[in-house]
Amino acid sequence: MTKSKFYYWRKLKSSEIRERVMKALDENVDFENNELIGVPASHLDPKVFNSGSPLLKDAPFLNSLVRNPNHIGCHTLGTSEPFFKGTQEIEKELIEICAVDILEAERESCDGYVAAGGTEANIQAIWIYRNFFKRERDASNDQIAVVCSSDAHYSMYKAADLLNLDIELIPVDESNRSLQREEICQKLGDLKKNGKKYLIVVANMMTTMFGSVDDPELYIDCIKEVGLEFRMHVDGAYGGFLHPFMCDENKLSFKNPYIDSITLDAHKLVQAPYGTGIFIARKGLMKYVYTEQAQYVKGLDATLSGSRSGANAIAVWMVLSTYGPHGWFEKNQMLMMRTNWLCEKLDDMGLYYYRNPTANIVTLKAIPEIRKLADRFGLVPDSHGDSARWLKIVVMEHVTLDKLANFLTALRPLVKSGEAVV
């Protein structure tokens, strides 16, 4: 971890976390004890969800669920629904922690919100840039293309489909999963010949299957050489809470002036509840997706979600505040230590795999003997059925050395018989 100064991110005691969340909830509307009758929202149904339980007293996240704040809109933009202003402040702080203390943005230079997941955050980015090119350059959809590597997540296809855009995949090197300059330049040249003028480039900060990381400079050089206009988004849904801590220099942060937005996802490595994708963009961009018709929402709505639970933002803030930046680094180091250990053992066996040194993913060639272990150990394939070419191990918190050792014990006899070596 190269960063030594953190502006917002602090490790807090559990009593401090509880106090902050409870105070924020108290600053939200109290549905029971006031005269408001126009808000189409309420606390959870007490007949079903036991809101009187003494358990809730010491459980800030459960309390947030029961009190059910709606974080509709994007609160870093300034004006939002006043009913939930207490907990919206926690979400704003979370966005600043991620933007500034993890992704190296200048303070208060970004907007963002907690999305349903990485998919939504990626679609939000591509939606913004499509509208930017349409509005500012008078572009038609067929002059715009989404460009990403062939290892990028399928949410880019969803985005291209929904937003009626073409998508161009840049093939990666089969063994090191990296982009090749010649391939990029050639594909971009072809796009230009075919009438594309504007590119929405998505660079990967750890791919789903390999944990590989794109070099954004390769895209930037080629785009300049070919002469096209572009905006660049980073998909850090998998790696956003890991890569910045494990690399010496993060080329995919907001320090890079060409990068305008980044997706993170707290329901993966952060172990937060589902519904905690995070979208962050430089200020001035959210306006391209304002829905003017959202007149009943104070501050309008510039998110894809619409209504969304404030409890999700609170959960992520709670996890990050429990660890603090150094605790987070330490937790990630433990995952790296286990992954390194696994790789050493695989090397001893002479097995082929791909692993990016800053990632906790080890992707094995799906040779028949590895396939034999796939169901038992839940190895995830790149493609289900007989066409699987790769099978991955993801060293999460629960994937201990004991579990990895069990896998290796099952693998060793296969390797000894010479069957599994490639």
Ligand SMILES: Cc1ncc(COP(=O)(O)O)c(C=O)c1O
């Ligand atoms: C790199 C990457 N991007 C995007 C996503 C989509 O995230 P979600 O499933 O939260 O929508 C994933 C999910 O695995 C991912 O690995």
